[in-house]
Amino acid sequence: MRAVVFDRVGDPAEVLQVREVDRPEPGRGEVLVRMVASPVNPSDLMYIRGEYGIRPECPATPGFEGVGVVEASGGGLLGRFRKGKRVAVVNDRRGNWGEYAVTTARQVIPVPADIPDAQAATFFVNPATALALTRHVLNVAPGQWLAQSAAAGALGTMIIRLGRKYGFRTVNVVRHDRQVDELKKRGADVVLVDGTDLPERIRHATGGGAPFAIDPVGGETGTRILEGLAPGGRLVVFGSLSGRPIAVDPRPLIARDLRIENFWLGRWAKQQRVLTMLKLFKTIRSLAREGVLSTERVEEFPMDRVTDAVRRAAEPGAGKVLLRIVGR
Numbered sequence: 613m614r615a616v617v618f619d620r621v622g623d624p625a626e627v628l629q630v631r632e633v634d635r636p637e638p639g640r641g642e643v644l645v646r647m648v649a650s651p652v653n654p655s656d657l658m659y660i661r662g663e664y665g666i667r668p669e670c671p672a673t674p675g676f677e678g679v680g681v682v683e684a685s686g687g688g689l690l691g692r693f694r695k696g697k698r699v700a701v702v703n704d705r706r707g708n709w710g711e712y713a714v715t716t717a718r719q720v721i722p723v724p725a726d727i728p729d730a731q732a733a734t735f736f737v738n739p740a741t742a743l744a745l746t747r748h749v750l751n752v753a754p755g756q757w758l759a760q761s762a763a764a765g766a767l768g769t770m771i772i773r774l775g776r777k778y779g780f781r782t783v784n785v786v787r788h789d790r791q792v793d794e795l796k797k798r799g800a801d802v803v804l805v806d807g808t809d810l811p812e813r814i815r816h817a818t819g820g821g822a823p824f825a826i827d828p829v830g831g832e833t834g835t836r837i838l839e840g841l842a843p844g845g846r847l848v849v850f851g852s853l854s855g856r857p858i859a860v861d862p863r864p865l866i867a868r869d870l871r872i873e874n875f876w877l878g879r880w881a882k883q884q885r886v887l888t889m890l891k892l893f894k895t896i897r898s899l900a901r902e903g904v905l906s907t908e909r910v911e912e913f914p915m916d917r918v919t920d921a922v923r924r925a926a927e928p929g930a931g932k933v934l935l936r937i938v939g940r
């Protein structure tokens with residue numbers, strides 16, 4: 613089969629190749645999936661650079677999520693049951709950017725036919741993270757403020773729509789002026805362009821600071837989001853797009869009782885009961901249909917143009933880049 617492969621970690625635009633590799637064989641409890649499409653997420657790019665929480669064993673194939681059709685089961689009841697189904701494919705082992713992928717039967721989630729490929733391919737990572745952060749980890753109540761950075765991205769947009777759906781209010785931090793109106797049209801309550809006075813502007817907009825904040829950027833942006841918290845406020849860090857550390861002054865942290873926590877979907881999902889996850893998938897399906905947890909501005913590239921795809925994904929202001937995988 614053909615797959616995207618890298619032999620060493622490094623700049624994704626330099627190290628990725630499309631070449632012939634052996635088709636993976638599913639073991640017991642696993643399924644073989646004929647892949648249809650897979651997004652280029654920030655986590656994939658970090659993985660290829662060797663900067664992610666999971667280290668690749670080269671030669672490796674990237675791709676943590678995607679959509680495909682279950683072709684075969686390696687044994688086990690669930691795998692047999694999934695055969696022939698169109699599924700969202702979660703893969704933290706061998707990668708989805710190839711004509712076929714192998715993952716555990718528990719990590720393929722049937723997706724109804726009325727959910728298009730682009731949405732099915734992005735069915736898990738961002739929707740589950742947006743729901744888990746707002747509804748489970750922080751449990752932001754109606755009327756409460758949630759501040760977020762990287763608000764114009766795919767996940768940020770879902771958080772804005774979840775705010776509309778469940779009644780919490782969002783303060784959204786972006787890095788370009790033109791994104792202010794765009795996000796307001798999508799339902800953002802407040803949109804602020806990042807800058808040195810961001811903490812004061814967050815405090816002003818929220819009447820004293822946000823009780824909750826989420827930050828996938830880190831660096832100065834993360835520091836400012838932390839400083840914009842209300843007394844007793846909680847910041848959840850869940851990414852490091854800037855590649856830079858957050859500066860923490862212990863004095864206000866202690867005096868104002870601020871908390872910094874972390875979130876990683878893979879770990880969180882493993883800690884949940886099966887029933888919780890099944891309910892989560894059901895909620896994602898229904899909110900994807902409503903357009904609340906849908907991915908906007910999808911740009912497709914054929915798998916053979918993976919180098920152009922990863923370059924595009926790393927450009928400021930890019931939408932979600934999707935690799936279209938057409939098997940032979």
Ligand SMILES: NC(=O)c1ccc[n+]([C@@H]2O[C@H](COP(=O)([O-])OP(=O)(O)OC[C@H]3O[C@@H](n4cnc5c(N)ncnc54)[C@H](OP(=O)(O)O)[C@@H]3O)[C@@H](O)[C@H]2O)c1
Pocket residue numbers: 653654655737738741762763764765766767768787788828829833850851852853854855875876877878927928929930931932
């Ligand atoms: N911990 C977890 O389990 C988990 C799960 C899902 C996602 N995440 C993280 O969530 C983040 C967003 O994912 P996504 O799929 O929404 O990505 P995305 O659609 O590519 O959007 C990324 C957004 O981040 C902004 N951004 C990129 N680099 C930045 C920087 N250095 N400073 C400030 N803003 C920056 C971009 O701004 P522009 O619009 O200006 O380009 C864009 O709006 C990623 O860091 C991802 O790793 C973490």
